[in-house]
Amino acid sequence: MLKRPYDLPPMSSLISFEAAARHVSFKAAARELNVTPAAISHQVKSLEQELQSALFRRHHRGVELTETGAYLLVSLQRGFECMNDALNQLRARSTKTSVTIRATTAVSSLWLTPRLAQFWKIHGHISVSQIVSDTDQAGSDCDLSIHYGDMSNETGTCHALFHDHIMALASPRFAQLHKIEQISDLGKVPLIHLDADKSTWTDWHGWCKAQGYLGPLRNSLRVNNYVIALQAAQDDMGAVLGWHGLTKMFIDTGKLIKILPETVASPVDFYVKLHPNATDRAKLVYDWLTHEPSCDK
Incomplete structure (x- = not known):
């Protein structure tokens, strides 16, 4: 039997997992890929068996990503972005x-x-x-x-x-569970940190320092994709920094709310x-x- 190139699992399992993880729903992934939820579940289980690690936590009301699942999602999206980049360049040449x-x-x-x-x-x-x-x-x-x-x-x-201006945001449920009345209260609650390549991207430490707070902050969740960071905040995983121009629709719909009145002007x-x-x-x-x-x- 020939070995698969690049030592990768079948692409069908990777594509099924990426869709399920992006939607945080097997049913939504099934609709996107035009298959049944059972087929998505089978592909994800096959991938979990190969990796010998759980990618989702299953609940009676749905699923949520494990830390391993979140890591794999970001890695896959990087790879798909590179492929998308190459394909778009080829399309641009022909059109x-x-x-x-x-x-x-x-x-x-x-x-x-x-x-x-x-x-x-x-x-x-x-x-x-x-x-x-x-x-x-x-x-x-x-x-x-x-x-x-x-x-x-x-x-x-x-x-x-x-x-832009930068705000501290969280889901309504998170804000209700964690009474945040002043900047120093951020040191007591879970925070979602973004690992950005650019030094101009303001982080929690920089935001709090601009407000005069130099105390400790919790290093609860780190991601390298801002869309994933916002999704994690909507899932009550922590507070997140929000650029108004990018998060306006979440604020307008009530999915995220300001947890402090203070804002910081973006440096660029x-x-x-x-x-x-x-x-x-x-x-x-x-x-x-x-x-x-x-x-x-």
Whole structure:
């Protein structure tokens, strides 16, 4: 029997697990993949047997990720992002009329995609492709790119999308269980920490220091994906730092709430860059993103 390449489990089990973990639901994963929940459960159990480790905790009301499951989800999403990156580049080569935008997972899912949905209502004839990556954001394989950083260091055509402020957020249930009335109370509750590559990304220690609190903080949960951090907060796992421009829809729907009135201005801007040799269609998307009324300046 031939050994599988790369020493990987069957892709069907990895894809089934990623969908189930992303939705935190076997039923939702089954709907996405057009299979039965039993098929998803079978694939996940097969993967757990191969890894000899539980990936989910099963409850009568649903499932939740174990620490091992959360680690595997982030690793798989990195791999899928790389594959998605390569495929989008190939698609871009074959479709010159498509406008390509590079953004991080958080910016793509929480800010860009909802705005593109509005853009297509007006300009449905323009095809837009996204290159979603949390690694290299300086590639030349796109027409536009969205960054969180110091725009003054850029050359070429750039425009600030919004200068954000950062809040302490949590789920309503978490806020009810943990009475947080002042900054020092954060030292007593679980916190969700984001391991970000960029030094400009404010962490809990930096946020609390800006408020004058230098005391200890709990190192409860660490993730390297902001979307996962927000999901963990919604699941009552801890408080999370929220960039208003990225978390507004969670606040508006009540999924997350401010647990303290204090905010900290973000040290840098979210901005969009128009790359050289961009087409007229790309410039139209650029102009729309920078003047779209719902942008939080």
